[in-house]
Each structure stands twice: as structure tokens, then as C-alpha cells.
Amino acid sequence: KYHATLADNRKLFNEIQELKGNIRVYCRIRPFRPWEDEKSTSVEYIGENGELVLSNPTKKGKEAGKNFTFNKVFGPTATQDMVFNDIRPLIRSVLDGYNVCIFAYGQTGSGKTHTMMGPENATEKEWGVNYRALNDLFNISHDRRDTIKYELGVQMVEIYNEQIRDLLGTGGSQKKLGIQNTTQPNGLAVPDATMCPVDSTSHVIELMQTGHNNRSMSATALNERSSRSHSVVTIHVQGQDLKTGNTLRGALHLVDLAGSERVDRSAVTGDRLKEAQHINKSLAALGDVIFSLSQKNAHVPYRNSKLTQVLQTSLGGHAKTLMFVQVNPDVSSYTETLSTLKFAERVSGVELGAARTNKEGKDVKELMDQLSLLKDTIAKKD
Ligand code: ADP
Ligand code: MG
Numbered sequence: 001k002y003h004a005t006l007a008d009n010r011k012l013f014n015e016i017q018e019l020k021g022n023i024r025v026y027c028r029i030r031p032f033r034p035w036e037d038e039k040s041t042s043v044e045y046i047g048e049n050g051e052l053v054l055s056n057p058t059k060k061g062k063e064a065g066k067n068f069t070f071n072k073v074f075g076p077t078a079t080q081d082m083v084f085n086d087i088r089p090l091i092r093s094v095l096d097g098y099n100v101c102i103f104a105y106g107q108t109g110s111g112k113t114h115t116m117m118g119p120e121n122a123t124e125k126e127w128g129v130n131y132r133a134l135n136d137l138f139n140i141s142h143d144r145r146d147t148i149k150y151e152l153g154v155q156m157v158e159i160y161n162e163q164i165r166d167l168l169g170t171g172g173s174q175k176k177l178g179i180q181n182t183t184q185p186n187g188l189a190v191p192d193a194t195m196c197p198v199d200s201t202s203h204v205i206e207l208m209q210t211g212h213n214n215r216s217m218s219a220t221a222l223n224e225r226s227s228r229s230h231s232v233v234t235i236h237v238q239g240q241d242l243k244t245g246n247t248l249r250g251a252l253h254l255v256d257l258a259g260s261e262r263v264d265r266s267a268v269t270g271d272r273l274k275e276a277q278h279i280n281k282s283l284a285a286l287g288d289v290i291f292s293l294s295q296k297n298a299h300v301p302y303r304n305s306k307l308t309q310v311l312q313t314s315l316g317g318h319a320k321t322l323m324f325v326q327v328n329p330d331v332s333s334y335t336e337t338l339s340t341l342k343f344a345e346r347v348s349g350v351e352l353g354a355a356r357t358n359k360e361g362k363d364v365k366e367l368m369d370q371l372s373l374l375k376d377t378i379a380k381k382d
Helices: 006-020 080-096 112-116 129-143 201-217 222-227 270-294 306-314 331-347 354-381
Strands: 023-029 043-046 051-055 065-069 072-074 099-105 148-160 163-166 230-241 247-256 320-327
Touching: 023 080, 023 270, 023 331, 051 331, 065 331, 072 080, 080 099, 080 129, 080 230, 080 247, 080 320, 099 112, 099 306, 099 331, 112 129, 112 247, 112 320, 129 148, 129 201, 129 230, 129 247, 148 201, 148 270, 148 306, 163 306, 201 230, 230 306, 247 306, 270 306, 270 320, 270 331, 320 331
Parallel strands: 023 072, 023 320, 099 247, 099 320
Antiparallel strands: 043 051, 051 065, 148 163, 148 230, 230 247
16 A cells, blocks of 8 residues: 655654654763662653653642653663664654754753763763764665765753863863854854864764863862753764765754752852853753744743744754653652752743643554554565
8 A cells, every 4th residue: 555665754754753842851870879768769660652641749639640741751760872773763854954953951960971971980881872972874875975074063062051162172172162143054153163073983982082171170169060951962974975965964952950959048158159050051051942932932932041042943944852850769859859840830831831742642543553554565675
């Protein structure tokens, strides 16, 4: 019945993306750490449907649990590989000329860096999204080399106290960089940040290490600092069709956000207070931008923070956004977890209304069924 081609497959994939909307929210619950009490669990992850229950330790009965629904929930046993496999198509679409933004949001210690980078000196199995994405893009562009000539370049910056610093430059990250106020779909937001070409897997690893080292060098107290700044890895892709000469551009932004925890303003002063204010401001600005995109508002307030200006080309328009909402499993994190989940719920535009969601749900299901049929057909042909 279906005469499937890869082009059909891609078209259907894109239709599904459109129907689902351009903003997806995945929740990831990190495992308990050795010193945490596993019985003190406050997040319960149920089934495959992206549902999660957060238990309130101070309430009983109906009020004791609050339900949240996301596009997907990864429980504590989900591996880096499982997480990456799920977002792989999104990342690959960059090679077809899409702009994509993937970021991790959550309190300090909730696993943002684990998801995006992986642990320090990670083995390939432990690699986070950054390594895997770069490596995947590099490998696929290599596979397609007879039809499309791709060039991949990487920029890496840190945003700390509303200042942008280059993480790939020589001589550390001391240089402060300006933003190019561009609404061009693929213009460079930070034109002066060092752009490194990527041409091998070992080069990918080397680049990540340089970025990491530069980040640490600029830190007075490494861990503290990295939880109070946003780190943005941008992969720029340029492709030229060798037959037609047509060119395409795509960009992938991978963002490890500053910790979202509320800082007790009465308890901090000076630099610490300033940092907290900058973080609150930029995370709120990010939330506002995504929220107004999900509401399809005419005005999107990109200009309210450096973070949203840097990410502008990959938020909104035809760009696709994926947010990892990172949460701790333990009950002592309840208040922060609640505020994280509420932030996520707001930006995901879930409250758009049940009727619309249901209708979309049905359409998506039909398309999904068609897609799996197509996949079967293609598999049989091979
Ligand atoms: P954040 O960047 O949000 O501050 P981290 O990524 O540094 O948090 O995670 C805090 C600790 O928990 C780290 O030691 C990290 O290795 C560990 N961790 C986080 N998520 C996972 C996971 N999914 N599996 C195993 N360990 C994890
Ligand atoms: Mg971190």
C-alpha cells in the first residue's frame, strides 16, 4: 500500500515534529547518590507516558501527590545511550538545515552536566549529549560525503553575570565578547567567539576538553562557578549539495544552564547576590521566551538577557527546542523539584487546553502508525 522512500520518511518525520509543536520537554530523574536515603523518594515515575508524580512530604490524601506530564520521563536507570537515542533524529535534522536548541534546566546537583557532558573523563559509554551529538553529526556528514560536502564548526562560550566569554580561544576565557544583534536565521550571534572546525572523533574529544579546561581556569572555585554560569556549545553546519550546488545551514545549541535553585536573598550579599540576580533574570527570560513561543505570541522578548540573545536563532521560527528538566529523587529536594517542574510545565505550554492537546494527540498517533509502516516497508526493501 505504501510506496515509501526515504524522502517520504523524512517528510513524515517533519510533520510529526510540527504536530507535536516545536518545544519538547523531557524530564530526567537522577539516581540516588550513595549517601542519600533511597527511602526518601519524592518523585515517582509512572509508565512510558511521560507521567510523573511528585509527593509532598507535608500533605496527606489527595493533596499528597501532584501529577505532571511531559513528552517523556527518563527514570534513574536510563542510560546516556537511551537518552541520546531518543533525541538523535532531532540532532540529525541539523544536517538537513534545521536550527535546534537543547538545554538542561534544574537545580545544582540534579544531573544537568551529566546529561549534557557526562562525568569527568567519561568513557564513550558515559558520554553526554554534547560528545554524542558532535560525533554523530561528524560521522553522518562523513557518510554523505559523496553527495553533500559538509563543514562543521564549533563555538563554545560561557555566560556569567551577563558577560559572554570565549571557551575555545587561546589564553583562557578572559576575553569578553559582544553579541551581534541579528535576526538573520543563521547569522552568528557571537561572531568573535573562536570557531573550531571539527574533522574527526578525536578532535571532538579534544575540543570538549579545551572548553572544559578554559572554563575551570577562569573559575575561582570551579564547581561553584560552573553552577552559576551558563555554558553554550554551538555546532554550526554548512552543507553544499555536490550535484546542484545548493547550500544549506543549520545550527545546534547545547546548553548547560546555571543552577535554578532559589537563593535566600537575606543570606547573601555582594558578588553572590549579584550572581543570583543575573541567574534568576536570565532563566526567567528564557522561560518567558519559550512561553511566548508556545503561545504563538507576536512579540517574543529575546532582548531581556544575553542567554536568549545568544540562543535566538535556535528558539522560535522553524527552530526546534528540547528542554531536559533535571530533578533530584529525594524528598529533601521537594521545594526545588516543585519549582523546577512548574517552570517546565509553564514553558511546555501544557495549559493550552485539553481539547487541542487531544486532537493533536490523535493526529500524532495516526502519523506515528504511518511512520512505523513506512519504516517496515523500507526495512523490507533493504
Ligand atoms: P548539575 O550539573 O545539575 O549540578 P551533575 O551533572 O554534576 O549536576 O550531577 C551531580 C552528581 O550526580 C554528579 O556526581 C553526577 O555524576 C551524578 N549524576 C547525575 N545524573 C546521573 C545519572 N543519570 N547517572 C549517574 N550519575 C548521575
Ligand atoms: Mg553542572
